[in-house]
C-alpha cells in the first residue's frame with residue numbers, strides 16, 4: 001500500500017435535537033470557528049439523521065435544524081468559507097453508512113458507552129438506528145476524507161471507532177483509501193459539566209434547565225443559573241492541582257478559562273483565594289458578554305428562514321461535490337457494478 005496524501009479537511013456536526021448549550025459552544029462550535037482558515041477546508045453539518053435515532057417531533061426538528069444553523073453563523077462561522085448544511089440533504093452519508101454497517105462488528109457497537117447511556121435499561125426497545133449511530137458518524141466523517149474532527153471529549157470513543165472502521169476497510173480491501181482521522185479534542189473545556197452535578201456532562205437532554213446554559217438564554221437566566229450552580233464552601237485555589245476532587249469548582253474555572261481564551265492556570269493566578277460569592281458574578285458577567293451577542297444574532301437569523309434554507313441548500317450542493325466521487329470510488333473498491341458511471 002502506498003501512503004496517500006489527503007487534503008487537510010475538517011468535518012464535524014451537531015445534532016439539531018435540543019437547545020444548543022454552553023457545552024456545545026465551548027466543546028464544539030467555538031472550536032469549529034477557530035479552525036476556519038487557510039489551513040483546512042471546513043465542513044460542518046446539522047446531523048438531523050442522527051437526531052431521529054430518538055423520537056423527534058417533525059416540526060420541532062425543522063425548527064431546531066434552522067436554529068442550530070443560526071447558532072453556527074452567529075458564533076462566527078462564515079457559510080462562504082465553511083461548507084454548512086444538514087445531513088439529510090447529502091444522501092452519500094447514509095449510502096456510505098450502509099457499507100460501514102458491513103465493516104463494523106456488532107461487538108464494537110456494544111462497547112459504545114453513549115449507546116449504553118442513552119438506551120439505558122431498556123436497550124431492547126432502543127431503535128436500531130441508535131445502535132448503528134457510530135457507523136453513520138464514521139460515514140459522515142469519511143465521506144469527506146476528513147483528516148481532522150473537532151469534538152467534545154464525550155465523542156472520543158466514537159472517533160476511535162471511526163478510525164477502526166477506516167483501518168478495517170483499508171485492510172479488508174487492500175487499499176489506502178480512507179484516512180485515519182485525527183480527533184481534535186482540546187481547549188480548556190473539552191467536557192463542560194452539568195451545573196448541578198460536576199460528575200455529569202452538560203447535556204441538552206437533562207430534564208432540568210438549571211443544569212445547563214442555553215445559547216438562547218438571556219442575561220438574567222445566565223446570571224441566575226451561575227449563581228445557583230453547585231459549588232463547595234472553600235475558596236478557589238491558586239493552582240490547578242488544588243482543583244482535584246473539586247469537580248464543580250474545576251468546571252466553573254474551566255468555563256471561565258474557555259470563555260476568556262486563557263488556561264485554567266492563568267485564571268487561577270488571577271482569581272485564586274476568591275470565594276465563589278465573588279467569582280460567580282465575574283463568571284456571569286463574562287458569560288453574558290460572550291453569549292449575548294451570539295443569542296441576539298441567532299434570534300435575528302431565526303427570522304430569516306428563507307435565507308437559512310438557502311445557505312443549507314447551497315452548502316449541501318458543495319458538500320455533495322466532495323462526497324459523491326468519494327462514495328463512487330468506495331463502490332468501485334467494494335465491487336458494485338455500475339459504480340463510476342455517473
Ligand code: AQP
Pocket residue numbers: 013014015016017018021023024025026027028150151152153154155189190191192193201202203204205206
Ligand atoms: N458538555 C459538553 N462539553 C463539551 N462538548 C460537548 N458536546 C456536547 N456536550 C458537550 C459536543 O458538542 C458537539 C455536538 O454534540 P451532539 O450533537 O452529539 O450532542 P450531544 O453530545 O448529544 O449533546 P447533548 O446535549 O449531550 O445531547 P444528549 O443529551 O442527547 O446527549 C459534539 O462535538 C459534542 O462532543
